[in-house]
Amino acid sequence: MSTIQFPKHPFFIAARIERLIPLRRIAHPRNAVAAAIIFILGVYLVSGHPALLGFLLLMLATFLFFYLWSQFIRMYAGRGLAILSGDFESAGDAMAPDEWPYYLAFSSATILSGINDHDDTEELIRNFLERGFGKFLFGRLGIERTEFLLELKSKHKETGHEFRINFLELIKEAARAALKNGHSFITPADILSAIGFLDKTFLQILIAREVAPKDFDYAMHWFDIAEEHGKHRTFLERLESSPGIGKEWAxxxxxxxxxxxxxxxxxxxxxxxxxxxxxxxxxxxxxxxxxxxxxxxxxxxxxxxxxxxxxxxxxxxxxxxxxxxxxxxxxxxxxxxxxxxxxxxxxxxxxxxxxxxxxxxxxxxxxxxxxxxxxxxxxxxxxxxxxxxxxxxxxxxxxxxxxxxxxxxxxxxxxxxxxxxxxxxxIGEPDEEAVILILEDTALFLERKYKRNILYPAIKKIYELASRLITDAPFPEKGISILEEVFASARSSGEYGSIAADVVERLFERKFGAKIGEVGAPEKETLVDLENRLHRRVVNQEEAIRAISDAIRRKRTGISAGSKPAGSFLFLGPTGVGKTETAKALAEAYFGAEERMIRFDMSEYQAPDDLGRLIGSLESRSAGILAEKVRANPFSLLLLDEVEKAHPNILNLFLQILDEGRATDAYGKKIDFTNTIIIATSNAGAELIRRLLNEKVPYAEIKKQLLDEVFRSRVFSPEFINRFDGVIVYVPLGRREVRMIAELMLGALKKRLEGEGYGLQWGEELLDWLAEKGYSEVFGGRELRRVIQERIESQIAKDILAGKYKKGELIKLSPL
Amino acid sequence: MPFVFLYRYLLWHYSDGLKASFNKAVNAVIGFLNFFSVLHLFGTLFSPWHRVIESYGRGFDAARFFYAITGNAISRLLGALLRSFVIVVGIAAAALSVIAGVFFIFLWIFLPFLVPLLFITGIIFLFA
Structure with missing residues (x-):
């Protein structure tokens, strides 16, 4: 057992008194005594009874005793006896063995003065956790203190490591932590930080609860901020900082x-x-x-x-x-x-x-x-x-x-x-530490306003998501505005208790209309079943659908690199084979609606000046369409149709986007694409695909020859092609596929008519007929769409207008 | 143990505690002098009141000259009068705070004896 002896300085006596009876506990009795003095004085002056005078003197003695007590404690509260200085790496080593108590902050001395065995880390941690600092820190980190301590004990037991740290070593490490944290004295936060440094199990348990060492530091700083806010300026302090009277008279x-x-x-x-x-x-x-x-x-x-x-x-x-x-x-x-x-x-x-x-x-x-x-x-x-x-x-x-x-x-x-x-x-954007501290400070103010507490993981989540998803505003502004929204949203939802990280995630999900947090159960189903969901709209194209689904799953589970778009694919193939339909199906399956697709016809961007239409132009003072749309909907699918027709300068812009997941607009603001799926389509090499298919060349060989052809003809540069997560070759549709698409299209038409109150029925012979009439080597599925529109939909419309069908009746289709 | 507490407390009371009481008294005096801007007002005692000054104009025009000199003198006198008043109030407040400070320091010196004395006297009166 190792018990330390504190120097014989009144500072340590004050710390022991504070440990036994904290000053805040005597605030109410002192005020009560003051009120009693006034009351008794009044009664005594009226009655003149000597017993009342005795009582008055007793009360006065008590009040003065409380006064001396509070002056004694306040003299040392918030400070230490000697200020730490020097390089933090050598701070601990340079400290003489008996001088360390002088560097303790009063709060640390208060805690340490009640410990019997200072090498007993469990006792040390328990004492820290029981005090206001420990309660605040673990409360804000969302960690239950007793549970944490129990786990710490059992982990030490399991590993057989001794749950003891040499106290002098600990204090030396705490001195380093204090200087690193910019503290003049060794605070409880520095001692806990040192325990985390010297006891790996302590750190492991925190990390398992998603609290990294820097989070621990930021949360400890939060306590400092809260303490600072809690301080009341005395009359003298206010008098000294007041502008006073007459300074503006000259x-x-x-x-x-x-x-x-x-x-x-x-x-x-x-x-x-x-x-x-x-x-x-x-x-x-x-x-x-x-x-x-x-x-x-x-x-x-x-x-x-x-x-x-x-x-x-x-x-x-x-x-x-x-x-x-x-x-x-x-x-x-x-x-x-x-x-x-x-x-x-x-x-x-x-x-x-x-x-x-x-x-x-x-x-x-x-x-x-x-x-x-x-x-x-x-x-x-x-x-x-x-x-x-x-x-x-x-x-x-x-x-x-x-x-x-x-x-x-x-x-x-x-x-x-x-x-x-x-x-x-x-003035640059503040760094992560400054932003988190500003958010913590603002949170304390908002907590009073909204009468709710916020946990540290929520603050961290705001920082993470705002840096990732909000690219058109800098910190701290964007963080503060999200923080305010989080408080307002917690109040409007009627939720009580502390605001946790999931509240922040939900807010971002509502804001961007996309799943943001951990993959939840419904989304897991979507991801696992993605191929089938896409096949509900896209016929055949097995290779394409599988490649897309795999890439999306990799991205969503966090396996793929984070600083790239959510997915990027180049679809090569003839017209009308389902390239655009795949993009629409993916937007619907992954982002929840076909409307989440942002479509650009790249044949409209053939001149170098067209770049300004995409990312804005300082000359014309216009904002770019691409910049605006992606900023408004970062969780969307960007479809670049006929990408081969775009000007090379524009392709260079996409080269950067595909590589880094971000671009810069004409005004120097970042556009973030890391949550966007980018699909570029091209008809390049369509003839070659057709020829190779007729020659019964396997899919992999078709793809290889097609890419060779694309490089040879310089439609795309190899570096452009290589930036995509996948190059997908779409094969032309056969009559069998056209028949299947016809069924899908008629199904969609049936749904629309049912919405209007009509039924729709067709037989196998109609599908055969449509497969025959709708098949076109040149236009693929587009020909089928034209046939259905002209021969079926137009006829139904005419019949409805002519009164041939009434609501509730069944429209029977047959080959025309 | 309580005697050790008491001994160390008394050590503090007549060393750091007394020094802190003295500092408080001095700060109060400085605070009042600053609040009433005594030094600042001394420095600008005869400056025109809020820079209200009349121009003498170009060339010499007797009427205008006397009008301007009178106006400017009034502005400076008014300024001096008000500033003097505030300086006097400020010095009075500072003087009062000096007296209060001295009283406070004396009280501080006797407090460790005063508290038990009041307590004992109180008990005596209570049961007298």
Whole structure:
């Protein structure tokens, strides 16, 4: 048994007291005593009874005792005695054996002070799990604590590994974890993290519950965030950060500016968004304070947090915690949307002129202009550069512009002086850790609003699915908007309890109309039975159907590579053999509806300029059809008919899509195809297929010769063909297949007529007749469709109109 | 054991605890001076009130000159008057917080004795 001795410092006495009776437990008694003092004092003043005075003094003594107690604990709560520093790799080793307790955070010391055998890992973990930190962490990870501990014990028993870790080794590892996590002291999170590092069984159990080490770290950070939110600022702290009275008296009034702009304030729930942008806020602060005429522009895509950075700076300035030249300035956002409603350009210029003059006279204004590139790019109808120029050079006004990458680059290219007027600060999309922390922070705010808790796996799922499926907006915006939708959806569905990952999956499934999570039972059936489902609509083409089904199953079970389209096939074969019908059948079987098919006739994209119609064009300011449709329906089947007719530049675009599963539109935004099935069809080599079939050449040989022919005639390059998951050769239909298709088509017609209230009947002789009349070597199944339309459907329509059939009657078909 | 607790508590009370009480008192004074912007208002004592100033115009026009000089003087005087008032209030608040701080520090010094004293006196009065 190994019991550690803490140094004789009051810090550790405070930790032991806190362990025995947490401070929060005395909050209510202390308030009750305070109320009793006031009451007894009142009664004593009226009655003057000495016993009441005695009681009053007792209450006062109790209150002061509670006061001293809370002051003692608060002195050390949230801190340690010495701050960790240095490289985290060597932090533990550099620590002297008896100095480690000084690096403990108060919360860690509180937990450790109640442990008898510090090498007993089970006791250690149990103590951590029983405290607020452990409850929060495991609760949010969705792991039952007792169950976890039992499993940990039994796993150790099974493997025969001793469930003990040398405590000093553990603390050294915890010190490394603390520095890695950016903590000044060793927190309970760091100690648990160290246990996870040193005890592989602990880690294995977490991984089995889909909690990776980084998830564990993110969830632990969540506790830090929650603690931070729980802190109440004291009167003194509020007094120090208040702008107070009179700081603006030496600056001018700006009534017109005040009407045409909004003050920038920080809402509750935005604190961590600001923390995540600490570096950028400092950069902005530095840029604006460089010289008296300094302005700054924040460059980044909409949604990366440019306004959050401005809010962060506004808060610092408002609290007087920025640099002296910026402190207590007013940060106001121009309401350009209102200003632009002026009827004439002259009116807009006059209004803006008045606003800027007002700001200049005031002398303490930082103006924020959103989408500034719209007002400083020559050629645009909203160009106000001439008007803005003198104010941008003024020392009495500071301007922060917010711009997109491409927009600002264009402005600078066309008007180089802009580059000299602004200090540029590039804002990139935050990384995974920052996004998860922002989502955790926002979640705490939304939990109060919607009165529901969310589990960590749900937050993780939001991050994963939003990064995979939402490609037209950056983080953190897309994550936050999904998080809000998740809370709203949980409330509207009337579900109680914590929001788990499946709620997020269901939301995405509704949003995209496709299965997203683990393969469920109904979908398993569809996948297993995919060949039969496709054969309900497609006759013959066994090889094609099998290849497609196999590829889809591979993708859905996660066996195939993830950064490619869900499936990609090149269908080669003559016209009318079922290529398009297969695509429709697949869209119906896999995505649930034929309408999930996006069809492009590639013969319409024969010129190089046609690329702009697909992915958008900056010149014509048009959005691409392909980009728009795939973004709106990422879970869909993209059919590229007659792909051989498309211009080679367009084929190059698809080369990238087939390879990487994504493309970039004319505006630099990503289009994601990883959930899209791409089918390209071509008639190339149709004659060769027919000839080889007549020569009774086997299917595999036909395919080989066909590909050779396609390469030789340079219809497609080998790299284009090789990008597809499968090249499927469709063989021409024989009379037997045409007869089967006729039956399918008549079945579909029967269904339609039944919907109108008529029955339909036919015999074998009609099918034979249709097989004869509908067979065409050149047009394949298309000829049959024409015959059925002209000879059967048209006749039925005429008869119905002539009153030959009444509703409920049976229409009998016979060869004409 | 309770004596060890008490001993270490008293050590804290008259070392770190006393230092923290002193810091609180000082911070309160600084906080009030900052809230009433005393230093800032001193620095801009005679600045025009909200920059309300009249232009003297081009050339010399006696009427305009006297109109502008009067207006600007009023603006500066009004500014100085209001600022002085706030400075006085601020200094008064800071002075009060100094007194309160000194009282608080004294109270802090005697608290470990005061608590048992109040308790014992209370018991005596209760059963007297």
């Amino acid at each position: 600056f001018g009034y700006s009534p017109f500016l005040d009407r045409r702009s909004r003050e920038i304030t920080v809402r509750s729930g935005e604190e961590l968004h600001i923390l995540a942008h600490k570096k950028e806020i400092s950069a902005l602060e530095e840029a604006l304070s460089k010289d008296s005429t300094a302005n700054a522009v924040l460059i980044g895509e909409p949604g990366v947090g440019k306004m959050t950075i401005v809010k962060g700076l506004a808060r610092k300035i408002g609290e007087g915690k920025s640099v002296p030249v910026l402190n207590y300035r007013r940060v106001r956002k121009l309401a350009m949307e209102d200003i632009l409603t002026e009827k004439t350009v002259g009116g807009i210029e006059e209004t803006l002129g008045r606003i800027f003059r007002d700001a200049e006279i005031a002398g303490n204004v930082i103006l924020v202009i959103e989408d500034i590139e719209q007002y400083i790019t020559p050629g645009l109808a909203t160009n106000l550069m001439e008007l803005l120029l003198p104010f941008l050079r003024s020392s009495r006004i500071k301007i922060i512009g917010l711009a997109s990458d491409s927009g600002y680059a264009k402005s600078v290219a066309e008007h180089p002086v802009i580059g000299t007027l602004f200090h540029e600060i590039k």
